[in-house]
Amino acid sequence: MAGKSGREISAVPEGGIKSKLLSWEGALVLILIGVNILGVAISPNYNVNNVLREMPRYLAEIFMMFGMGYILVLGDIDISVGALVCLAGTVTVLSSNAGAPFIVAVIICLGVGLLGGMLNGFIATRFTELPTMIVTLGTQIIFRGIAEVLFETWGNGGGTASMADTKGLMLLAKKLGPFPIAFFCVIIVGVIMIVVLAKTTFGRKLYAIGSNKTAAYYAGIKVERIRFICYSLLGFLSGLCALFLLTATFGSNTTTGQGFEMEVIAMCVFGGIATTGGKGNLTGAFIAAFIIVCLRIALGQRNINTQVILVIIGLMLIISVLVPSISSAITARKKRA
Numbered sequence: 059m060a061g062k063s064g065r066e067i068s069a070v071p072e073g074g075i076k077s078k079l080l081s082w083e084g085a086l087v088l089i090l091i092g093v094n095i096l097g098v099a100i101s102p103n104y105n106v107n108n109v110l111r112e113m114p115r116y117l118a119e120i121f122m123m124f125g126m127g128y129i130l131v132l133g134d135i136d137i138s139v140g141a142l143v144c145l146a147g148t149v150t151v152l153s154s155n156a157g158a159p160f161i162v163a164v165i166i167c168l169g170v171g172l173l174g175g176m177l178n179g180f181i182a183t184r185f186t187e188l189p190t191m192i193v194t195l196g197t198q199i200i201f202r203g204i205a206e207v208l209f210e211t212w213g214n215g216g217g218t219a220s221m222a223d224t225k226g227l228m229l230l231a232k233k234l235g236p237f238p239i240a241f242f243c244v245i246i247v248g249v250i251m252i253v254v255l256a257k258t259t260f261g262r263k264l265y266a267i268g269s270n271k272t273a274a275y276y277a278g279i280k281v282e283r284i285r286f287i288c289y290s291l292l293g294f295l296s297g298l299c300a301l302f303l304l305t306a307t308f309g310s311n312t313t314t315g316q317g318f319e320m321e322v323i324a325m326c327v328f329g330g331i332a333t334t335g336g337k338g339n340l341t342g343a344f345i346a347a348f349i350i351v352c353l354r355i356a357l358g359q360r361n362i363n364t365q366v367i368l369v370i371i372g373l374m375l376i377i378s379v380l381v382p383s384i385s386s387a388i389t390a391r392k393k394r395a
Contacts, residue, residue: 175293
């Protein structure tokens with residue numbers, strides 16, 4: 059099955075070593091290797107230990123990427139997740155500073171994320187005539203606006219708040235061997251999300267809805283219920299992202315999570331998930347996420363401006379869509395000739 063980009067995207071991967079090597083996921087593995095080679099070439103400090111030390115601040119976004127993948131497979135989109143991370147982080151820091159035990163602060167963080175996702179899901183499924191882009195644009199403004207009000211009211215009037223008691227966060231920031239705990243959490247969540255999407259009935263329903271929502275409805279699939287579940291899941295993962303982001307920053311501010319929504323969408327699309335719905339898988343998105351993380355670390359070690367890094371990521375994204383499209387056009391022209 060080919061998307062509008064011309065890239066072959068299969069919901070169920072074909073067998074055989076050759077087909078896997080020639081798949082988009084195989085190409086992404088080669089790109090990941092190339093990015094690491096580039097990192098070693100441009101920075102004398104780019105090595106396994108340094109990469110693992112800097113990785114936690116970027117790993118948090120990958121949690122949201124899994125949920126965003128589900129939303130894109132449905133043919134929907136959610137651009138409020140960055141603001142939801144800001145709101146969840148803000149409430150967590152302020153509640154902890156107000157005396158809440160760490161476990162309560164964790165529940166609050168995940169709960170705020172879940173409630174935000176449920177709000178998005180409720181509006182998207184009750185008012186189906188509204189484009190989800192507009193719905194989540196509205197909630198994006200609301201979430202960040204609430205966070206700013208909280209800062210003004212309980213954050214000493216400033217736009218930044220640091221967590222006073224960081225003992226709990228330090229536990230989550232610890233390492234198991236050379237690997238941070240966040241790395242193992244990302245792997246565990248990733249395996250679960252990949253298996254659910256690729257191997258379960260629930261995952262098949264997501265592809266069916268993304269391919270043709272009306273046909274899925276008449277086939278007996280509870281379309282709006284599944285959409286609500288996926289938005290709620292993305293909200294919960296946004297809260298999880300906020301929690302692990304706090305282990306790297308130990309605080310929150312009004313710009314926390316800014317641009318996260320575009321980065322996780324880029325991870326998904328670069329990994330082969332079509333924004334039109336019904337195509338792609340999380341395996342490619344998972345590999346693409348680590349490509350972007352390693353690239354950011356490598357370029358960051360060379361003190362390259364953050365905006366330049368975003369430009370490079372954007373170019374990679376455009377090229378990943380253009381190359382298969384150009385290749386398909388050349389092949390079609392040869393067949394006509």
